[in-house]
Amino acid sequence: MQIRDLPYSDPGDPDIRSGPRFLLWLGRNQLRGQLTSMAWGLLHQCSLAGLPLAAGLAVQAVVDRSGDRLARAGGLILVLGVLIALGDTMLHRTAITNWITAAARVQQLLARKTAELGSALTRRVAAGEVVAVSTGDVEKIGWFVEALSRFASAAAALVLICTGLLLYLPSLGLLVTLSVPLLALAVLPLLPRATRRADLQREKAGRATELASDTVAGLRVLRGIGGEELFLGRYRRASQEVREAAVHSARMWSLISAIQVLLPGVLLISLVVYGAALARDGRIEVGQLVTVYSAAALLLFPLRHFEEIAMAYSFSRPSAKRAVRVLSLGRTDRPASLDTAPAGDLYDPVTGLMAPAGLFTAVVCGDPDEAGRLAERLGGHAQTAPEPAPATDGNGNGNETGNTDDNGNEPGDGNGNASKPETVPSVLLGGVPLDELPLDTARTAVLVQDKDPVLLSGTLGELLDVPSSGLVTAEDALAAARCGDVLDALAQASADAGGDPMTTRITERGRSLSGGQRQRLALARSLVADPEVLVLDEPTSAVDSHTESRVAAGIKELRRGRTTVVLASSPLLLDLADRVVLAHRGTVVAVGSHRELLRTEPRYRAVVTRETDDETAAPQAGDAFRTIEEIGERA
Numbered sequence: 001m002q003i004r005d006l007p008y009s010d011p012g013d014p015d016i017r018s019g020p021r022f023l024l025w026l027g028r029n030q031l032r033g034q035l036t037s038m039a040w041g042l043l044h045q046c047s048l049a050g051l052p053l054a055a056g057l058a059v060q061a062v063v064d065r066s067g068d069r070l071a072r073a074g075g076l077i078l079v080l081g082v083l084i085a086l087g088d089t090m091l092h093r094t095a096i097t098n099w100i101t102a103a104a105r106v107q108q109l110l111a112r113k114t115a116e117l118g119s120a121l122t123r124r125v126a127a128g129e130v131v132a133v134s135t136g137d138v139e140k141i142g143w144f145v146e147a148l149s150r151f152a153s154a155a156a157a158l159v160l161i162c163t164g165l166l167l168y169l170p171s172l173g174l175l176v177t178l179s180v181p182l183l184a185l186a187v188l189p190l191l192p193r194a195t196r197r198a199d200l201q202r203e204k205a206g207r208a209t210e211l212a213s214d215t216v217a218g219l220r221v222l223r224g225i226g227g228e229e230l231f232l233g234r235y236r237r238a239s240q241e242v243r244e245a246a247v248h249s250a251r252m253w254s255l256i257s258a259i260q261v262l263l264p265g266v267l268l269i270s271l272v273v274y275g276a277a278l279a280r281d282g283r284i285e286v287g288q289l290v291t292v293y294s295a296a297a298l299l300l301f302p303l304r305h306f307e308e309i310a311m312a313y314s315f316s317r318p319s320a321k322r323a324v325r326v327l328s329l330g331r332t333d334r335p336a337s338l339d340t341a342p343a344g345d346l347y348d349p350v351t352g353l354m355a356p357a358g359l360f361t362a363v364v365c366g367d368p369d370e371a372g373r374l375a376e377r378l379g380g381h382a383q384t385a386p387e388p389a390p391a392t393d394g395n396g397n398g399n400e401t402g403n404t405d406d407n408g409n410e411p412g413d414g415n416g417n418a419s420k421p422e423t424v425p426s427v428l429l430g431g432v433p434l435d436e437l438p439l440d441t442a443r444t445a446v447l448v449q450d451k452d453p454v455l456l457s458g459t460l461g462e463l464l465d466v467p468s469s470g471l472v473t474a475e476d477a478l479a480a481a482r483c484g485d486v487l488d489a490l491a492q493a494s495a496d497a498g499g500d501p502m503t504t505r506i507t508e509r510g511r512s513l514s515g516g517q518r519q520r521l522a523l524a525r526s527l528v529a530d531p532e533v534l535v536l537d538e539p540t541s542a543v544d545s546h547t548e549s550r551v552a553a554g555i556k557e558l559r560r561g562r563t564t565v566v567l568a569s570s571p572l573l574l575d576l577a578d579r580v581v582l583a584h585r586g587t588v589v590a591v592g593s594h595r596e597l598l599r600t601e602p603r604y605r606a607v608v609t610r611e612t613d614d615e616t617a618a619p620q621a622g623d624a625f626r627t628i629e630e631i632g633e634r635a
Helices: 019-029 031-063 067-117 120-124 127-168 170-185 188-217 219-225 228-280 286-298 300-327 368-378 439-445 474-480 484-492 515-529 545-558 594-600 602-609 613-617 621-625 628-634
Strands: 346-348 353-355 360-365 446-449 533-537 563-567 579-584 587-592
Touching: 019 031, 019 067, 019 127, 019 300, 031 067, 031 127, 031 286, 031 300, 067 120, 067 127, 067 300, 127 170, 127 188, 127 286, 127 300, 170 228, 170 286, 170 300, 188 228, 188 300, 228 286, 228 300, 286 300, 346 368, 353 368, 353 579, 360 368, 360 602, 368 446, 368 533, 368 563, 368 579, 439 446, 446 515, 474 484, 474 515, 474 545, 484 515, 515 533, 515 545, 545 563, 579 594, 579 602, 587 594, 587 602, 594 602
Parallel strands: 360 563, 360 579, 446 533, 533 563
Antiparallel strands: 346 353, 579 587
8 A cells, every 4th residue: 555545445443342453454454564664674774784794805805915805895885775776765755655655544533433423522531532542652662563574674774784704603692692682672671661661651641732722622612710820720730741751751761772772782792802812813804803793773763663662662652542432433333224214203202292294393491501402303313211310390291311421421320320331222313213324325315414524624615515316506515504795705715716705724722713704604514515404503593593493594595395403592583494303401392383382382382582581481471472573582
C-alpha cells in the first residue's frame, strides 16, 4: 500500500480483544510493507557491518605495504558507501510509509465507528478522549508500526554480524557474541517500570486533553457565569500533573539510555585490552583487531533500535487500548433483517409519541434536555432506558418510565448503588424497529438534526452535497430555509469565485457566520437529504420571530406529504403544525392542535407562553383566544 493509494477502500475488521492484539493485527495487515522495509533495513545494516572489514583490510594492506590490496579495500568502501546511502534512504521511505498507512487505517476505523454510532459516541466516551485517540494516539500507534520493521532488520543484522565475527576471528568474535545478548537484555528488568510510568503519563495527558476540550466547548457558558478562572486553574493543575509524570517517566528512560551507553563502552574497553594482548603475542593481526573493534562499535547502532521498539511499544500500548475501547463500541447487538427502509407512522413505545406518516408533527417538552433525548431516540440512537421520573407528577398522574437514563448510566452508581441497565423497546417505523434495520437504511429512513448542528469546512456546494433522494434541489432547500441573506453574504465574500455563493468556502464549524445563519444552512442540508422522516430539534432557536415564521412555512411547504417531527416551543412554528404533542416527564400527556391545547392544557400553556405558576393555576378567560401575534410577542 502506497501513500498515493490512500484512503483504504476497506480498512478491515480489527482485532479489538485487547490493545496488543490490535497492534498485532495492524502489523499483519502491514506485512508486505514491513517485509519491504525490513529488506532495505538489512541492506543498510549489513552494508554498515561491512565497513569494519573493509577498514581492516585497508589497515592491513598499509602494514604489509600492498598497494593493490589497499586499492581494492578503497573500492569496497566506496561500494559499501553507496549501498548504505541507498539502504538508509529506502528504509526511511518505506518505514514512514508504514507509519502513515497504519495511522490512516486506524483513522478510517475510528471514522467508520464514529459514523456508525453518531451522537451516541460522545454519550459513551468523553469527547476529549475521542480527540486524543484520533490525534496523538494514532501517531503513537503508527510509530510502533514504523519502529517494528527497523527493529526486525536490526535484530537480523546483529545475528549476521555475530555469526560473521565468529567465523572471521573466533577468539574475539566469541567475546562479542556472548556480550550482545547481555547488552540487548540488560534493560529488560527496567521496562515494566518504565512502561507503567509511560502509561501514567499518557493517562494524565488524556485527562488534560479531555478537560481542555470540554473547557473550549463550553467557553461561552463559562464566560457567562464567570467560571473561566476556575476551569483555568483545573487545567493548570492537570497540566502540571502531566509535566511531573513526563519528567518521572523521562528519568527512567534516561537511565535505560545510560545503561545502553555504559555497557557497550565496557565491552569496547574489554575488547581493546584483550585484542591488544593477542596482537602483541602475534596471535592475531592488527587489521583483524581493527575489524573486530569497528564491528563491535557499529553494533551500538542496531542496539539502539531495541530501546526504540521498547519505547514505541510502551507508548503505543495504552494508545491502542484507548482505540480498542472506542472501536469496541457497538450500536446494537441485534442482527439486521431488512435492507429497505419501511414506510409508515413513526412510533416511540417508551413515550407514546406517534408521528403519523406524511404529517407535520410538533412536539413540546418543558425540559430541553428531555427534548434532546427524545430526538435521539426517534433517530434510533438511544439504547437504554431513560432516567426514572417521580411516581406522580404535579397533577397526580403516574409516570414510571424506566430504570436507567438515556446515557445508559445506572441510577445511584455515583454512590455505589448501581442497578443493571435495562434495554428498552426501539422506535418503530411502519411497525419495524429501527435497530433491526441496517445502519445505512436506518439513517436514510430517519434523519435527526440536533440543537447544535455542525458545519464542516468546505464550500457551500460541498456542504449541501449529501446523500439524498434527489427530489429536493439545493436551491429549493436554501429557499425553504430562508437563506437568501446568507447567500448574499457569501456572494460578497466570493470575489475570487466570481460571486458564486455555492463556491464560497465556509470556515470550520461556520465560525464566520452568525448563529442564525449557521442554523439555517444546517436546516437546508437536512432538507436536501429529504429522508422519509425528518426530526428537527429547535431548528429556529437562533433566528428572529419574523424569519422564524417564514422558515416554519418553508419547512411545511417543502416537506408536504413527508413525515416531519419538530421539537420546539415557539408558537409561530406550533401554529403551522398539523398535529401538536405535549410530552411531560418522558410521557405524552396531550395531543391536539396548537390552539386547542392552549385552551385545554395548562401545562402546554405554561411552556409555550412562559406563564408563571400563579398564571397557570388561574388562567384568564380571554387567554384561550389570544391571537398568534400576541402569543409570539410574549414568547
